[in-house]
Amino acid sequence: MIIEIIIAVLIGVVGGIFSGLTPGIHTNLLVTLLFSISPFLLAFTSPLIISALIVSMAITHTFLNVLPAVYLGAPDSEGKVLSVLPGHRMLLQGKGYEAVTLTVLGSFLAIIMGIALTPLLLKFLPALYSSIKNYIGYLLVIISIYMIFRERKKFWAFFIFMLAGIFGIGVLNLNMKEPLFPLLSSLFGVAGLLISLKDNVKIPQQLITKIEIPKIEVVKAMSSAGIVGTFVSLMPGLGPAQAAIIGSQIIKLTDKGFLILVGSLETLGMVTSFIAITSINKARNGAVVVISRLMETITQKDLIIFLAVALASGLIAVFLSLRLAKIFSSLITKINYQKLCIAIIILIIVMGFWLSSYIGLFVLIIGSFIGMLPSLVGIGKNHLMGCLLLPVILFFLL
Amino acid sequence: MQDKVLFKVSLIISVMGTFLVLLILEYSEVKLTEINSLGKNQLETRVKVQGAIVSIKETPGLYILTIKDTSATIPLVIFKEDTLALEKNTQVEVIGKLTEYKKELEIIVEKIKI
Numbered sequence: 001m002i003i004e005i006i007i008a009v010l011i012g013v014v015g016g017i018f019s020g021l022t023p024g025i026h027t028n029l030l031v032t033l034l035f036s037i038s039p040f041l042l043a044f045t046s047p048l049i050i051s052a053l054i055v056s057m058a059i060t061h062t063f064l065n066v067l068p069a070v071y072l073g074a075p076d077s078e079g080k081v082l083s084v085l086p087g088h089r090m091l092l093q094g095k096g097y098e099a100v101t102l103t104v105l106g107s108f109l110a111i112i113m114g115i116a117l118t119p120l121l122l123k124f125l126p127a128l129y130s131s132i133k134n135y136i137g138y139l140l141v142i143i144s145i146y147m148i149f150r151e152r153k154k155f156w157a158f159f160i161f162m163l164a165g166i167f168g169i170g171v172l173n174l175n176m177k178e179p180l181f182p183l184l185s186s187l188f189g190v191a192g193l194l195i196s197l198k199d200n201v202k203i204p205q206q207l208i209t210k211i212e213i214p215k216i217e218v219v220k221a222m223s224s225a226g227i228v229g230t231f232v233s234l235m236p237g238l239g240p241a242q243a244a245i246i247g248s249q250i251i252k253l254t255d256k257g258f259l260i261l262v263g264s265l266e267t268l269g270m271v272t273s274f275i276a277i278t279s280i281n282k283a284r285n286g287a288v289v290v291i292s293r294l295m296e297t298i299t300q301k302d303l304i305i306f307l308a309v310a311l312a313s314g315l316i317a318v319f320l321s322l323r324l325a326k327i328f329s330s331l332i333t334k335i336n337y338q339k340l341c342i343a344i345i346i347l348i349i350v351m352g353f354w355l356s357s358y359i360g361l362f363v364l365i366i367g368s369f370i371g372m373l374p375s376l377v378g379i380g381k382n383h384l385m386g387c388l389l390l391p392v393i394l395f396f397l398l
Numbered sequence: 399m400q401d402k403v404l405f406k407v408s409l410i411i412s413v414m415g416t417f418l419v420l421l422i423l424e425y426s427e428v429k430l431t432e433i434n435s436l437g438k439n440q441l442e443t444r445v446k447v448q449g450a451i452v453s454i455k456e457t458p459g460l461y462i463l464t465i466k467d468t469s470a471t472i473p474l475v476i477f478k479e480d481t482l483a484l485e486k487n488t489q490v491e492v493i494g495k496l497t498e499y500k501k502e503l504e505i506i507v508e509k510i511k512i
Contacts, residue, residue, distance in 0.1 A: 173423055
């Protein structure tokens with residue numbers, strides 16, 4: 001069985017590289033594809049091995065997706081420092097590699113932390129969940145209001161949150177295939193690339209030097225991740241961006257600490273979702289949904305295998321992410337950034353049409369305009385998560 | 399293009415586009431279908447069926463129900479959020495996405511009402 005698991009880990013890593021590096025491709029898409037061919041795969045292997053492959057793919061994705069997030073879609077930071085993400089800010093200072101390293105460090109520490117916290121989570125997650133489950137809708141409302149009120153331009157933050165929310169409700173209820181792809185890749189992908197094109201961004205020479213890891217920031221970020229990550233893993237609709245904002249309010253962080261926090265929250269969210277399916281029987285993401293379909297029951301022994309797979313794939317992903325970041329750092333100044341942005345927009349449009357037909361293209365166009373609004377107004381892009389948060393809030397409150 | 403002009407254009411297209419999405423939604427109500435008339439050409443689209451529950455199965459994160467109308471049976475997949483308050487023989491109406499697993503059609507449930 002060990003050899004089968006190793007093969008599953010390696011195949012999963014390849015899938016995670018593909019989904020992580022391709023803007024707009026979410027693990028859910030590959031996992032759904034894998035699920036559709038699982039009857040064929042089950043003739044050769046067991047549900048546990050396919051699940052291990054999914055775990056490996058999902059974990060690798062959380063490491064690799066930092067590369068397009070840092071290297072693509074950077075706006076011109078002049079005069080709108082507050083709305084520029086720390087990863088982009090560092091890229092524009094020639095420190096893209098450092099931004100990736102910090103995020104990857106956060107991701108890897110999150111796996112260690114998730115494994116260390118497993119006995120505690122298995123014991124206390126059911127009680128924690130049952131104490132908040134009736135209030136999830138209200139808690140999400142409070143978090144959304146908090147996000148809006150911390151902005152200087154509160155009206156626009158509220159307006160964009162609601163607009164994205166209503167747009168999300170509409171798109172998720174339209175009779176179309178794969179609505180999440182055009183919805184998320186337009187709001188968070190194409191919009192950022194269009195802003196880069198508009199600003200005619202010039203990426204400076206990237207420095208690849210020995211990176212000083214700020215130990216105190218690591219401790220602060222991971223403490224924050226431990227507190228917020230567990231809580232957020234129980235809250236559907238919240239992403240790492242919102243979680244990181246909440247976390248950085250609890251413990252004040254620099255840009256470097258914030259990047260460690262973002263990396264850790266994304267991976268910790270994935271690791272705790274494997275624990276959550278075992279302890280509270282709740283599937284919090286697409287990967288876990290498919291695992292829970294494949295496996296009749298998930299025992300603690302299965303969970304240990306999943307965590308070992310997460311650790312192994314995480315180790316490989318650390319090496320891959322840093323290696324690729326070096327390559328990206330050297331290439332990004334050699335290639336024409338504008339042409340690269342246009343090529344990726346075309347790729348997303350082709351995929352949107354392939355997955356969701358004409359209605360997908362329509363959603364891509366409208367979503368791209370909505371997605372540009374936060375940058376044009378000068379507020380955080382996190383309000384665009386209203387596209388998922390508002391439908392989830394209404395689901396819990398109505 | 400100046401930021402102000404782009405902002406105004408984006409704002410107008412965003413609001414009008416969202417309104418248009420809601421309008422399409424309003425005029426694209428999912429029609430009730432008999433189970434045996436569901437076909438692979440409808441895969442990954444939203445369908446509406448009615449029937450009586452004939453079996454209830456549980457996995458770690460899901461409930462899998464089978465419902466039966468006068469024409470055929472079909473499995474329903476429901477994500478666990480709350481305890482399922484449904485019993486065998488209960489008549490339900492379901493809206494959800496039609497998918498295929500092990501060469502059989504099934505519905506990922508979005509709305510279920512008794």
